[in-house]
Amino acid sequence: MTEASVLFLRTCLVLLAMPIYLLSFLGIWQPFCKKVFFPFFLEKLFTIHERKAKKHKQELFHNLPDFKSPSGELKLLEIGTGCGVNFQFYPPGCKVTCTDINPNFQQALSRSIKKNQHIHYERFLVAAGEDLHQVPSGSVDAVVCTLVLCSAHNVNGILKEALRVLRPGGAFYFLEHVAADHSSWKYFWQQVCYPTWKLVFDGCCLTRELWKNLERAGFSELRLQHVSIALPWTPIRPHIMGYAVK
Structure with a gap:
């Protein structure tokens, strides 16, 4: 588990993925990834991830209804909605505003909306989590963010925006893959895969210690646990999940 062995294996992986690196150099990979590959792959990956993560x-x-507003409504904002895989877990009558930086998810999102008629879909905003200026301050009861912070340009910026749009007493829910224990083989392979994984999967970072960002974000209460989700042949098994109250 030396730096030399990490560098050697990284180089081997880069050589295997050389066509993608070449397409990236030519400026072809990123547009193709955002429009075609990533939405298609993410929908397939989420199918597997959802099966493994369903109990989590x-x-x-399960306690989302506890954060209804005094009027009895539950207004929820989801950052990085993607294909809408979380809809099935939201309580009936929940009013959902969806955001994603990538507008190419809307076709898959429409399929999820049709399957989940128990929720009230309000609107889709093309927006990065770091800039939710279209959402008024203190206007939502819950913010949901799953498998998004790994690829965010500014994690702290997203958490700051989540705090802004939440009403006092509202909650930020999260489920994210994170860095493994630094002494483990999982972390070793995360380091090996890091550069190529980040290129192929649209900026996804494998070694972020996101629990530290959440601890420093300024929430009044943080409920966080480390869990492992069995995703064979991937370096994204370690996760954190929980919620933080404004």
Whole structure:
């Protein structure tokens, strides 16, 4: 588990992925990735991830109704909605505003909306989580962010925006893959895969210690646990999940 062995294996992986690096150099890979590959792959990956993470998500979202506003409504904003895989876990009547930086998810999102008629879909905003200026301050009861912070340009910026749009007493829900223990083989392979994985999967970082960002974000209460989600042949098994109250 030396730096030399990490560098050697990284180089081998780069050589295997050389066609993608070449397409990236030519400026072809990123547009193709955002429009075609990433939406298609993410929908397939989320199918597997949802099967493995279903019990965790049921546990995570079971108390969402506790954060209804005094009027009895639950207004929810989801950052990085993607294909809408979380809709099935939201309580009936929940009013959902969806955001994503990539507008190419809307076709898959439409399929999820049709499957989940128990929620009230309000609108889709093409927006980065770091800039939710279209959402008024203190206007939502819950913010949901799953498998998004790994590729965010500014994690702290997203958490700051989540705090802004939440009403006092509202909650920020999260489920994210994170860095493994530094002494483990999982972390070793995360380091090996890091550059190529980040290129192929649209900026996804494997070694972020996101629990530290959450601890420093300024929430009044943080409920966080480390879990492992069995995703064979991938370096994204370690996760954190929980919620933080404004």
